[in-house]
Amino acid sequence: MTRAPSVFSWAIDVASRTLRQWTSASMADLPGGPRGYFVLASVAQDRPRSQLALALQLGIDKTAMTYLLDELEVAGLVERRPDPADRRQRQIVLTPLGLHSLSEFGDRFEAAEDRLLSSLTSAESVAFREMLERVARSTRLVASPCAEEEEPPCP
Amino acid sequence: MTRAPSVFSWAIDVASRTLRQWTSASMADLPGGPRGYFVLASVAQDRPRSQLALALQLGIDKTAMTYLLDELEVAGLVERRPDPADRRQRQIVLTPLGLHSLSEFGDRFEAAEDRLLSSLTSAESVAFREMLERVARSTRLVASPCAEEEEPPCP
């Protein structure tokens, strides 16, 4: 043997695909599946966002974002509103139904995440989540769904 | 707001897809891309493995494994040998060229991984890798490419 081949890439690939499978299975009734949930969660950070901003944030191509929002809008979970300041852009806002779906599917997401991380202790899980979030944010120019806080500029 | 939507699923999705994009870009000349590398790395743990065992280990469907091995075999990186003990099975072994590719592409993989984890300290990176590996292994019934050691039974 030359050297131990890197196991990290395999591990993150398997872990993310496993989580995606689990969440996809429990979200057959949410348009767009896990991706649809990410959009709802990001939009729920209150400030209306353009489609392009959402696409950059979630790492989805802007063309895919169009299809995703089509589905979510038809299902009545989001609305597209023309931005009065720049009529090229569309502000994406949550409907009451979308907000309800967010919390409902959020519960399923947390259950799947807890199951995935069940081999870690509570303390490890906290540290692991924090580090992974830092890693993910560092790969995006814009911020992630800015999580805990309510009204920050979401840097 | 109801509750902060879970950011973990978003983070692992973004992180894994980012790493996949980076590694795919630097592996255009490896059949199967990152997946092809995972196969080489797993096979390199010396003991010949059946295609089904590889598929389970890497979380790939057995049908996808057939196509992947077709490409790797045509490129001269692996060989399929009939198992003398059970002629239904095929043992997958690395060729010298495959072993050479493994170390060459392994370097590229490590570079991409280091870049992805550049927002962690050295100590954090070690802990993060260890925890992620534990998480990934827990989702598979069989073990991952058993990493460091040389001759263990790779349970």
Place this chain on the structure above:
DNA sequence: TATTGTTATACTCTATAACTATA
């Protein structure tokens, strides 16, 4: 001219089932 969003196309992945050959 540059940017936001849409549409169309093709290409890759994945999932499923049916088939063979061996056990």
Place this chain on the structure above:
DNA sequence: TATAGTTATAGAGTATAACAATA
């Protein structure tokens, strides 16, 4: 009958480019 591997097919996901509307 059950298992390892193959083949064929359709579906989802993704990437690309071309286009319309607006800045």
